[in-house]
Every structure is written in structure tokens, then in C-alpha cells.
Amino acid sequence: MMRLNRLLEILVLLIALIGVLPLYPHLEPLPRVILPSAAIAGLILQRKGIRPPATLFTAVSLLLFFFYALRFGRDNVVVPAANLLAIFLAVRLAGERSNRAYLQTCALALFCLAASTLFSLSPLFLVALVLLLVLIVSALVLLTFHETDPLLALSRPELATLGKVIACSGGASLLLMLFFFAILPRTQIPLWDTMPGQGRKASGLSDRVQPGSTPTIDAGRGIVFRAAMTPLGSQQLYWRAVVFNRYSAGAWVRQPPPPGEESIRPRGALIRQAIFPEAGKLPYLPGINVTARISGVRSTTAGDLVTTSPAVTRRRTTYEAFSAPGDTLALRRPIDRHFYLRLPKDLPPRLAAAAAKIGSTGKTDRERLSLAQELFRSLDLRYATTNLPTGSNSLDLFLFDRKQGYCEFFASSLALIMRGAGVPSRVVGGYYGGNYNELGGYYVITDELAHAWTEIYLEGKGWVTVDPSTWASGFAELGNERTRSLSRRLATMADTLNYYWELAVITYDLERQLQLVNRAGEQIHRLTMPRNLRRNGLVAVLAVAAVSIVLLLARRHRLSPEERLLRQFIALVEPGGEMPPETGILDLATRMEDPRAVRFAKLYSSAVYHDRPLGRGERRELTALLKALRTDRLRS
Amino acid sequence: MSNPQRDAILNAIETVTGSYLQGKVRAVKLSFIALLSGGHILLEDIPGLGKTTLALTLAGILGLTFGRIQCTSDLLPSDITGLSIFNRDENRFTFIRGPIFNNILLADEINRAMPKTQSAMLEAMEERRVTVEGVTYQLPVPFLVIATQNPTEQVGTYPLPESQMDRFLIRTGLGYPPEEVEQAIIRHGSIRDEIREIPPLLSAEAILSTQRAIRDQVYLSDKITGYIMKLIIATREHPLVAAGISTRGGINITQAARAHAFLDGRDYVAPEDVLAVAIPVGAHRLVCRNENEHLDKEEILRSVLRNVPVPLA
Numbered sequence: 001m002m003r004l005n006r007l008l009e010i011l012v013l014l015i016a017l018i019g020v021l022p023l024y025p026h027l028e029p030l031p032r033v034i035l036p037s038a039a040i041a042g043l044i045l046q047r048k049g050i051r052p053p054a055t056l057f058t059a060v061s062l063l064l065f066f067f068y069a070l071r072f073g074r075d076n077v078v079v080p081a082a083n084l085l086a087i088f089l090a091v092r093l094a095g096e097r098s099n100r101a102y103l104q105t106c107a108l109a110l111f112c113l114a115a116s117t118l119f120s121l122s123p124l125f126l127v128a129l130v131l132l133l134v135l136i137v138s139a140l141v142l143l144t145f146h147e148t149d150p151l152l153a154l155s156r157p158e159l160a161t162l163g164k165v166i167a168c169s170g171g172a173s174l175l176l177m178l179f180f181f182a183i184l185p186r187t188q189i190p191l192w193d194t195m196p197g198q199g200r201k202a203s204g205l206s207d208r209v210q211p212g213s214t215p216t217i218d219a220g221r222g223i224v225f226r227a228a229m230t231p232l233g234s235q236q237l238y239w240r241a242v243v244f245n246r247y248s249a250g251a252w253v254r255q256p257p258p259p260g261e262e263s264i265r266p267r268g269a270l271i272r273q274a275i276f277p278e279a280g281k282l283p284y285l286p287g288i289n290v291t292a293r294i295s296g297v298r299s300t301t302a303g304d305l306v307t308t309s310p311a312v313t314r315r316r317t318t319y320e321a322f323s324a325p326g327d328t329l330a331l332r333r334p335i336d337r338h339f340y341l342r343l344p345k346d347l348p349p350r351l352a353a354a355a356a357k358i359g360s361t362g363k364t365d366r367e368r369l370s371l372a373q374e375l376f377r378s379l380d381l382r383y384a385t386t387n388l389p390t391g392s393n394s395l396d397l398f399l400f401d402r403k404q405g406y407c408e409f410f411a412s413s414l415a416l417i418m419r420g421a422g423v424p425s426r427v428v429g430g431y432y433g434g435n436y437n438e439l440g441g442y443y444v445i446t447d448e449l450a451h452a453w454t455e456i457y458l459e460g461k462g463w464v465t466v467d468p469s470t471w472a473s474g475f476a477e478l479g480n481e482r483t484r485s486l487s488r489r490l491a492t493m494a495d496t497l498n499y500y501w502e503l504a505v506i507t508y509d510l511e512r513q514l515q516l517v518n519r520a521g522e523q524i525h526r527l528t529m530p531r532n533l534r535r536n537g538l539v540a541v542l543a544v545a546a547v548s549i550v551l552l553l554a555r556r557h558r559l560s561p562e563e564r565l566l567r568q569f570i571a572l573v574e575p576g577g578e579m580p581p582e583t584g585i586l587d588l589a590t591r592m593e594d595p596r597a598v599r600f601a602k603l604y605s606s607a608v609y610h611d612r613p614l615g616r617g618e619r620r621e622l623t624a625l626l627k628a629l630r631t632d633r634l635r636s
Numbered sequence: 637m638s639n640p641q642r643d644a645i646l647n648a649i650e651t652v653t654g655s656y657l658q659g660k661v662r663a664v665k666l667s668f669i670a671l672l673s674g675g676h677i678l679l680e681d682i683p684g685l686g687k688t689t690l691a692l693t694l695a696g697i698l699g700l701t702f703g704r705i706q707c708t709s710d711l712l713p714s715d716i717t718g719l720s721i722f723n724r725d726e727n728r729f730t731f732i733r734g735p736i737f738n739n740i741l742l743a744d745e746i747n748r749a750m751p752k753t754q755s756a757m758l759e760a761m762e763e764r765r766v767t768v769e770g771v772t773y774q775l776p777v778p779f780l781v782i783a784t785q786n787p788t789e790q791v792g793t794y795p796l797p798e799s800q801m802d803r804f805l806i807r808t809g810l811g812y813p814p815e816e817v818e819q820a821i822i823r824h825g826s827i828r829d830e831i832r833e834i835p836p837l838l839s840a841e842a843i844l845s846t847q848r849a850i851r852d853q854v855y856l857s858d859k860i861t862g863y864i865m866k867l868i869i870a871t872r873e874h875p876l877v878a879a880g881i882s883t884r885g886g887i888n889i890t891q892a893a894r895a896h897a898f899l900d901g902r903d904y905v906a907p908e909d910v911l912a913v914a915i916p917v918g919a920h921r922l923v924c925r926n927e928n929e930h931l932d933k934e935e936i937l938r939s940v941l942r943n944v945p946v947p948l949a
Contacts, residue, residue, distance in 0.1 A: 563949045581945035584907040608949055609857045609904045 004145055004152045005097070009046070011139045012102050013039065016093055018131050019109025020086060022116035022124050028079070031086040038090035046097060057095045061088060082115040099143055106136050123501035133177065134170040141166055148634065175549060205282060205450045209244050209427050210251035211408040212394025224431065224449075225277035225286065226499055227321075228442040232271070232288070236325035238453070238465065239431040239445060241286035243304045247419075248344055250392055252412060252427045254306075258336035261303035263462075265292045266324035273321045274442075276502060283308040286430050286445075287321030289465060290329055296320045304426075304463075305329065327465035335457055340424030347420065348396035351413060355420025365423045365458050369466065372417050376471045379403060381410070383475040407432075410468040411452040424457035428465070440496045441519060562607070562614055565622050569600060572629055594632075600625045641846045642898060645672075648697050648837040649899075656693045656827055656834070658820065659813025660686060666806050666916055667694055667782070668899070672847055673891035675805020676761050676781040678746075678920070685810045687784040691742040692831050694782070698843065699836025701776070703738030705757075707749035709792060713756035717766045731768060736760055739776050739840060743783040747793045757781075758800050778843050798879070798923050805888050806913075807920035846898075854894045855904040859947040863907055864889055867914065870940045871922060876931060879923040892917045907946040914941060 020035060027035075045052065064087045068080040089108040092101055113128055141162065145152055154162065205224070227239075244252035270292050275285070285294055285307040294301065296319040299309035311317050347355075354375060362368030384404040389397035395413050398405040411427045418425035432451035434443035453467035469475050566585070573588050589601030600622055607614045614622070649668055653661045663679070667690065670677040679687045688704075695702035705716055718734030735741060736757070743749075743757060760766050764775045783804065785796070801807070812818060864886055872880030881889070890905075892913035897905045919934040 560949070566949050581943065582911060582941045584911065584946050585948060586906055586908045587911075605906050606902070606904060609859065609906050610855055611857045611859070 004142060004154060005150060007154075008102060008139065008142050008146055009097060011135060011142065012105050013043075013093070015109045015132060015135045015139060016089055016105055018128050018135065019112045020089060022122070022128050023082060023086060023112045023119075026079075026082065026116065026119040027086055028083050031083050031090065034090045035086055035093075038094040042094040045094070051096065052094075054096060057091050061091050064091075078115075078118045082112075082118065085112050085115055099147055102139065102143060106139055110136070123497055126501070129177075130174065133173050134166070137170045137173060138166045141169070148631070152634075172549065175545065205241060205284070205429055205431070207242070207282060208251045208253050209408050209412060209429060209452050211398070211405065211412050212250065212388070212390050212392070214388070214390065222447045223278055223495070224445045224447055225275050226442045226444055226495075227434070228274040228276075228440070229271060229288075230441075231436045231443075232325060234433060236288065237433050237443075238289040238451075238467075239286040239434070240289040240291065240428055241284040241306070241430040242282075242428070243306050243455070244427040244429060245304070245340065246342065247412075247416060250394075252415070257302055257304045258339045259303075260333065261335055262332045263303060263305045264330040264332055265305075266290050266326065267292070268324065270322040270324055273323065274318065275321055276318045276499075283310055284429075285309055285319060285321070288323035288325055289430075290326050291321050291323045294319055294321050328461055329455065329463035329465075331462045334459075335424060337424050337457075340426060340457060341419050341422065343416070343419050347416065348393050350396045350400050351416060352420055354399075355417040358417065359421035362421065365456070368421045368423050369418065369456055369458070372414060372421070373468075373471060375417070376410075376414070376468055381405070381472045383407075383410075383469060383472040407452045407469045410472065411454050414466065414468040415454045418454070418456055426455050426463075428453050428455055432467075437496055437499065440499045442499060444495055444499075560613075561619055562604070565604065565614075565619070565626065568626055569597075569604070572626065572633060573597070594629065596625050596629055600629075639849075639901075641842065641849055642901065644838060644842060645846060646899065651837060652693055652697055656831065657686065657690060659817040660690060660810060663690060663808055663810050664694075665899070666808050666913075667780075669892050669895040669913065670806045671698075671778060671780050671843065672850055672895040672898070673805060673888070674778070674847060675888060675891065676783065676803065678801070678804040678807040679782060679784045679810060680787050680807055681784070681809045681811070682788060683786060685812065687782075687810060688742060688744065689827065689831065690810070691740065691782040692828070693834065694780075695740040696831055696834035697836060698740070698838050698840075700739030700778070700840055702740045702742070703735030704742045704744065705735050706744050707746050707753070709748060709750055709794075711749045711753050713753050714768075716753065716757050717760065717768055720769055729769075731771065731773070733773070734766075736766060737773070737775060739778055739780065741779075741781045743781060745785060746783040747785040747795055749794065751794050751797075754794065754796060754800065758803050762803055776840075778840060778847070798921075801920050802882060802884060804920065805892060806916045808916045850894050850898045853903055854897050856890065856894065857904065860893070860905045860907065860910060861890065863944070863947050864893075864910060866944050867910070867918075867940060870944050871918070871937065874936065874940060876924060876928045876936055877922050878925045881918050881921050885918055885921045889914060889917045907948075911941060911946075 016039070024032065024035075065084060068084045068087075071080045085108060089105065089112060092105045092108060095101060110132060113125070113132060116128075117125055242254060243257070244254050245257060246253055246255045271288060273288060275287070277285075285297070285299060287294060287307070291305060291307070294307045297309050297311055297317050299307050299311075299319070301307045309317075309319075358368050358371045358375065362371050379399060380403060381399070382404040383406060385406050387402070388394075388405055388409075389402045391397070395409065395416065398409045399413055415425040415427045429450075429452050431445045431449045432453070433449050434445050436443050451467075451469070453465060453469065455463040456466050458464050569585070570588075573592055585601045585605055586598075589597040592598075603618055603622060603625075604614075607618060645668065649664055653664050657664055667677055671694075679690070681687060691704075692702065705711070714734065716734050716736050718732050718737065720729040720731050722728070723730045746754060746757075749757075760775065761779075761781050764777075764779055766773045766775065813821065867889075868881045868886050870880075871877055874880065889910060893905050893909035896909040896912050897903075900909070915934050915937055919937045922933045922936060924931055924933065924936070
């Protein structure tokens with residue numbers, strides 16, 4: 001036997017816990033402390049039978065309300081509100097245990113969960129929502145019993161029956177949720193992010209390349225974008241995002257390319273990438289080099305094939321890129337050499353000297369490039385992200401003294417040396433590499449994969465991709481180390497969940513859902529048994545569920561008031577079963593040996609077998625009789 | 637529904653079953669239903685269970701005239717209807733009325749009469765008049781025939797053909813009374829003498845007006861007629877049955893159900909009424925296939941009732 005109020009207490013505590021958990025990391029310290037202590041205090045008071053006065057709680061609530069109300073402002077709405085919700089929940093947890101309080105706790109838990117979506121849209125929300133849905137339904141069912149008889153205790157079989165009812169209604173609400181999910185609009189980024197003063201930290205890629213500005217770099221592992229595609233060789237994974245074509249004041253920056261420049265977009269077999277960027281600050285749309293076209297989002301592509309879209313900075317969006325992996329960007333007509341040879345006066349002296357030497361030794365641009373490569377190799381440079389040279393002369397220090405740096409040093413130096421030697425060049429910003437997620441079939445690109453390399457113009461070929469970082473020792477190992485480590489692989493696995501969550505829920509789109517189902521089906525097929533069996537089974541189960549729900553609703557809807565009363569009466573007399581076909585309602589009532597049942601049957605049949613609908617008064621009396629009978633049944 | 641007519645009848649039933657015919661509530665009630673629906677009743681049981689006592693009691697309590705025929709193989713139709721005898725004083729034939737000219741007629745052991753006699757009597761039952769030598773005589777109203785037959789006797793009997801069984805509204809057995817009741821009856825001995833002194837509780841007029849009231853006031857829903865129709869069709873489609881319940885059977889079930897509803901104090905027919913009368917009114921009308929002759933017809937009808945759902949809403 002399980003006492004109902006005990007069960008309810010546990011259930012409501014659980015509801016509060018689940019509701020507040022997704023919000024908890026975003027709360028301020030005060031509510032973070034108050035919440036668990038209030039819950040524990042409530043439990044202890046309940047155990048000892050102490051009932052603190054309700055006015056005390058009201059006073060505390062009011063006090064805290066004013067405390068937070070003072071902090072409300074135009075730029076500060078969500079945080080005080082969320083904290084206030086959490087505090088109210090805490091007060092409820094500590095306070096009295098009444099049906100009203102239970103209902104309030106359930107509502108507050110739901111509000112807290114809703115508030116958490118203002119801060120983040122993680123898959124945890126879905127888990128919490130589903131759990132809350134089921135638990136609150138159970139709590140409501142139990143509350144209806146509790147309201148009738150607070151001292152009710154339930155035996156194991158009764159609990160099992162109740163469990164079935166709860167499972168049915170919970171399942172139904174889940175299906176409803178699915179239905180509403182399909183038709184209702186949704187936000188794609190946490191709403192709080194769109195408010196002024198809030199934002200995300202910058203990604204590893206920035207709008208300028210300035211080696212020597214900091215002694216160490218730590219780009220972090222934040223995800224920049226995911227790209228669903230077939231896996232490629234690591235040499236081809238250059239995600240080209242932006243071209244920096246002007247060097248001034250120690251930094252490479254981007255200027256609009258010269259007007260006549262027009263790249264030839266590759267044709268033929270293209271690799272399709274479905275790219276899901278996190279909302280970022282930069283408007284560039286990366287794609288595998290060389291990108292032929294980008295679709296799915298409003299964007300503009302410059303002559304040097306840099307695609308920008310303001311949409312990416314505003315909301316979560318997706319786009320498709322089509323590329324032919326390669327290292328040469330052909331052009332329709334010769335470039336504006338002057339534009340790509342411009343140099344500032346104050347170049348680092350040793351670098352300028354080396355460039356001049358290469359320019360005079362090499363006969364052709366191609367020769368000069370290989371001379372530069374020889375120079376880099378002979379300098380024996382190392383790839384490193386710490387202990388970096390800084391200052392205005394950092395490139396000289398990097399090349400000739402410290403001999404270690406990261407991609408920006410390599411790319412900047414090479415581009416400057418080539419320009420100094422009279423070869424048009426530019427620095428390209430983007431990402432290199434990526435962790436392929438076999439399960440989801442996509443690459444994950446993180447901040448630390450941000451990379452810079454160069455493009456050198458060779459007469460007759462066009463812009464050729466040259467990555468001077470690969471000439472360094474230690475660069476190849478770095479890539480390997482990145483992909484091999486166990487924790488990284490685990491993180492990759494965990495990312496699959498996030499990927500599907502964002503794909504299926506945050507950026508929901510029916511067409512894409514179908515593709516997703518297909519892909520999942522293929523993956524499962526590859527893993528274990530015939531796909532048809534599973535997919536057809538799933539479809540059949542879903543179809544049966546949907547059809548039965550529709551039928552049930554239709555049936556329920558079709559019932560006249562008489563039929564509904566009759567059904568309730570029969571359910572009361574013959575719990576869980578249909579009555580035998582040769583029994584009329586009068587017989588049934590006589591068998592119950594209860595004058596109220598007989599009265600019900602007489603009243604009911606006198607209307608039905610007179611072929612007239614029940615009157616309002618009759619209906620009320622019948623309902624009252626049913627209620628009385630049911631109450632008796634519950635008591636016995 | 638409070639109704640003086642109904643109260644009087646219920647009072648009569650109670651008096652009969654309480655004082656004279658203990659343990660025969662069902663048979664008494666069915667007899668009253670037959671009387672109120674204007675039909676006839678066939679009691680089918682072994683001798684000595686009170687068939688005649690039942691008939692005599694009914695006649696006595698109703699204040700009606702009573703006639704009795706003991707059927708034998710040499711019983712002639714004129715022994716029932718009456719015959720013309722030459723009156724020498726008046727020098728013409730005068731018609732001497734037979735026992736059928738009574739309100740209640742007990743035809744004992746009807747299966748021992750010749751088919752010719754049986755059919756003469758059954759015709760009179762159906763048409764409620766007798767034609768002798770070109771003159772038609774109306775039978776009195778109310779008119780109730782209580783026929784009895786012994787199902788176990790085989791030699792020298794002429795079983796009623798199916799077509800004539802159909803003319804009886806109700807066929808029922810009496811059955812043995814409960815043991816303690818029977819013991820009391822045995823101790824007390826025969827009550828034939830007492831029956832003669834039963835004070836009449838109902839008049840013929842009261843019965844006729846009640847019959848009219850039942851016909852006019854008890855409401856019959858389409859749901860109920862639909863239910864009866866389904867039952868009838870189910871008997872016709874039953875694999876063991878050659879011929880199911882006829883249209884007359886359906887009419888009779890409806891009449892009896894109405895009377896049952898009236899006695900139950902309702903002004904509408906409920907499925908319970910149909911269920912209560914279906915077996916006594918319907919079972920004897922079923923004609924089984926030759927190979928199933930031995931089967932219990934009541935059992936067959938009961939299985940039909942179990943399979944047709946009652947209209948509930």
C-alpha cells in the first residue's frame with residue numbers, strides 16, 4: 001500500500017527538480033543556494049509536522065520580488081524574471097503541502113523550464129519537457145484522487161491500473177506535442193541572444209589577420225559549423241571563407257577585389273555540403289575549396305569567390321555549398337597585378353631583403369615560389385601556438401630568431417615575401433580539417449581549426465593554393481594529435497546528439513526531416529538488420545497509433561450525452577468490461593442492489609425507450625447519481 | 637406510474653401466488669400476460685403439478701365463467717363447440733352451447749384429441765367465434781384458453797402440428813415448486829375446495845379496459861421493434877433451425893412485452909420486457925431441422941438472445 005499524499009509529495013518534488021535543472025546553470029548565486037536548501041527545509045518541516053505560517057512565506061516572496069523588481073530594466077528583463085521564478089519555486093517547496101500548492105509548484109516548474117529556453121536551446125530541454133509532461137499528468141491524476149479523499153491509499157494492482165491510465169494520457173500528450181511541433185513556429189536561437197548587450201564570443205576566424213598581436217593563442221573548441229557530406233581526404237579539407245588582399249599597419253585586411261576580377265566556377269562532379277553554422281559574428285560562408293556555388297540562403301559572392309550573407313549573423317540558418325576539391329582558382333581574364341602587389345613602406349627589414357633576393361634570383365613566378373619554399377624549409381620553422389613573437393617586427397622575429405609560429409605567421413610571411421618578389425599573392429582565412437562524425441555523416445568544425453593560408457597567382461593557371469604551414473615541422477603531428485585523442489573522439493560522439501537535435505528540432509524543416517530519416521535508415525541498415533523491416537515497422541506503429549487516436553477522438557466526439565452517461569454507468573457496474581449482450585440497463589441496475597442505480601436506470605431508460613432526448617434536469621440528476629455511485633465505489 | 641388497474645391486477649397476482657398457488661409465480665404471471673395480451677397459453681408438463689388448479693384459480697379470482705374439456709381420442713368437435721338439438725316442444729332445433737362458450741377454457745391433455753377436434757378448437761381460439769350449421773356465434777370476451785399437454789406420453793397421442801403451436805401466445809412448463817413449498821403443499825393437501833370459494837378480485841370489464849390501456853398507453857420504441865426484428869431474423873438464420881419465429885410470433889412477442897412492461901409499472905417497453913417474454917412466447921414456434929428434433933428449443937432461443945446485443949442508447 002502506498003499513501004497517496006506521500007506519492008504526490010515525491011512526484012511534485014521530482015517535477016520541481018526536473019523543471020529547474022535546465023535553468024539552474026543560468027541562475028544567479030542567491031537562487032542557486034536557496035533552491036536546494038528550501039527543498040530540504042520543506043522536507044524536514046514536513047517530517048516533523050511543523051507548519052510555518054503562510055504569511056511568513058508571502059512576506060519572503062514579496063521581499064524577494066521587490067529585490068528583483070528593482071533590477072528590472074530595458075536591457076535586463078530575462079535574468080531577474082528567471083531568478084524570480086526560481087525563488088518562487090523555492091518558496092513553494094518550503095511551504096505548505098496542499099493541492100493548491102502542488103498545482104502551483106507544477107506550474108512554476110513548467111515556467112522555469114520555459115525560461116531556460118531563453119538562455120539556451122539544448123537537447124536537455126526536450127528530455128526535461130518529456131519527463132515533466134509525463135510527471136505532471138501523473139500528478140494531476142493523483143491530485144484528482146487526493147482531492148476526493150486525502151487519506152486514500154493505493155494497493156499495488158490499483159497503482160498498476162493508474163499507471164496504465166497515466167501512460168495512455170502521457171503518450172497521447174506526447175503525440176500531441178509532436179503534432180504541434182510540426183505545425184507551430186519556433187525560434188532557432190535562444191531569444192535572450194537577440195537582445196542588446198548579449199552575444200556570443202568571437203569564433204577563431206576573425207576579420208583581419210594580424211600575427212604578432214598576442215604571445216599565445218587559444219581558440220577554444222567551440223563549434224563553428226557542421227557540414228553534412230561524404231568524407232574527403234585530409235589534404236582537401238580547406239574550408240575557404242575569406243580572402244585578405246591588403247596588408248597595412250601589420251595586419252592583413254579585406255578590401256573589395258578589383259572590379260574586373262572574375263573567377264571561373266568549377267563544373268562537373270561537385271561535392272555537396274549541407275552546412276549548419278552556429279550563429280556567429282562574421283558574415284562569411286565557408287565551403288570546401290573551390291566552391292562553385294552556394295544556395296539555400298540569400299548571399300552575395302565577390303569576384304574572388306568569397307560569399308557573404310548578413311543572415312548568418314542574425315539567426316541560425318543553413319545553406320548548401322557545392323565544391324570541386326582542388327587547389328587552383330582559374331580566372332576569366334588576367335588579374336590587376338598592381339592591386340595584389342601593393343606593399344606598405346615599412347616592411348620588416350630581413351623579410352624585405354629575403355623577398356628582394358628571391359625576386360632577383362627567380363626568373364618566373366613559379367621559380368620564385370619554389371625559392372620561397374626552399375627558404376622556409378631551410379629556416380627549419382616549427383608550428384606552435386605558444387611563445388609567439390610579438391610587436392611590429394614580429395614576422396622578422398618569427399622567420400629568423402624564434403622560428404616558431406602558427407598559420408597566420410606562415411601565411412603572412414609567405415604572402416609578403418611573394419609580393420616583395422613581384423608575385424601577386426593574398427592571404428586566405430578559413431578552416432582546415434574537421435572531425436568526421438561517422439554516425440551522423442558530417443564534419444564538425446571547431447574554432448581551433450581556424451586556419452590561414454595563401455593563394456599565389458601563377459600566370460596561365462590562376463590563383464594556386466599554397467599552405468606554407470605544411471612546410472613547418474610539427475604541423476602534420478598537430479592534426480593527427482587533434483583527431484586521435486580519446487577525449488576528442490568521445491566529444492565527437494556526444495556531438496552527434498547535438499547535431500541531430502539542431503537538425504531535427506531547432507532548424508526543423510519537413511523536407512530535411514525526410515532526408516534525415518532516410519540517412520538514419522541507411523545507417524541502421526549498415527549497422528544491423530534489413531532496413532525495410534525496421535522502417536516499415538516504425539511506420540506501421542506510427543500509423544496505427546495515429547489512426548487509433550483519430551478513431552478514438554472521433555468516437556468520443558460522436559457520442560451523444562446519453563451514450564456518454566451510459567458508458568460511464570456501465571464502466572461503474574462492470575469495471576473494465578463490456579456488459580453481456582443480453583443484459584438491459586434495468587437488469588444491470590437491479591443486480592447492483594443499489595436504489596440509486598435503479599433510479600438511474602429507470603430515468604435513463606424512460607427517456608431512451610420513449611425515443612426522446614434527456615432533459616437538462618434529467619441529465620443533471622443522472623450525473624449526480626453517477627457521481628454518488630462512483631464515490632461509494634471508491635470508498636468501498 | 638401509479639395506475640389503479642395495474643394495482644388491482646398486481647394485487648390479484650399476489651393473492652393467487654401467495655395464498656393458493658405457491659411456487660408458481662412465473663406461470664401465474666405468464667398467464668396474466670397471456671390474458672392481458674388477448675392470447676392463449678399452453679402448459680406443457682407432467683400431470684399432477686397443478687395445471688388444472690392454476691386454471692381453476694385464475695377463473696375464480698377473475699370472476700369469469702369457466703369451462704373444461706378433457707380431451708380424449710373420441711372427443712368430437714361438437715363436444716367442444718356445442719350442437720343443435722331438436723326441441724320437440726318448440727318444433728325446431730335449438731343450439732346447445734359447448735364448453736368453449738366460457739371466458740376461461742381449460743383444454744386438458746389437448747394432444748390426446750384427434751387432429752380434427754384439435755383444429756376445430758384452435759380455429760375457434762383464433763377467430764373467437766364458432767359457426768355451427770350456418771350460424772355464427774361470438775365467443776365471450778375476455779377469452780382465454782389454457783391448454784395442457786403431457787410431453788412424455790407417446791402412445792395414443794396426436795402431437796400438435798407446428799402450425800397450430802403457433803396459435804398459442806405462450807407455452808410454458810410449471811416445473812416442480814421449491815422443496816419447502818412443495819412440502820407445505822403436501823402437508824396441506826389439495827386446495828380444490830378452497831378454490832371454489834375464492835372471492836373474485838377482477839371483473840371482465842376491468843380486464844377489457846386494462847387490455848385497452850396496454851394497447852394505447854404503453855409506448856413501443858423503434859429501438860425495441862428493431863431489437864425484436866433482429867431476434868426474429870437471428871432465429872431464422874440459426875443453423876439448427878429450419879423455420880424461425882413467424883411474423884405472428886413477432887406480433888405476439890411485442891404484445892406480451894407490452895403487457896410485461898405494464899405489469900412492471902412502466903409506460904414504455906424496455907429490452908428487459910422482451911427478454912422476459914421471448915422464451916415462453918418464441919421457443920415453441922421454432923421448427924428444428926429433422927436431425928435436430930431432439931434439441932431443446934428453449935436452449936436454442938436462449939443462445940440467440942445471448943448473441944443479439946440489447947439496444948442501450
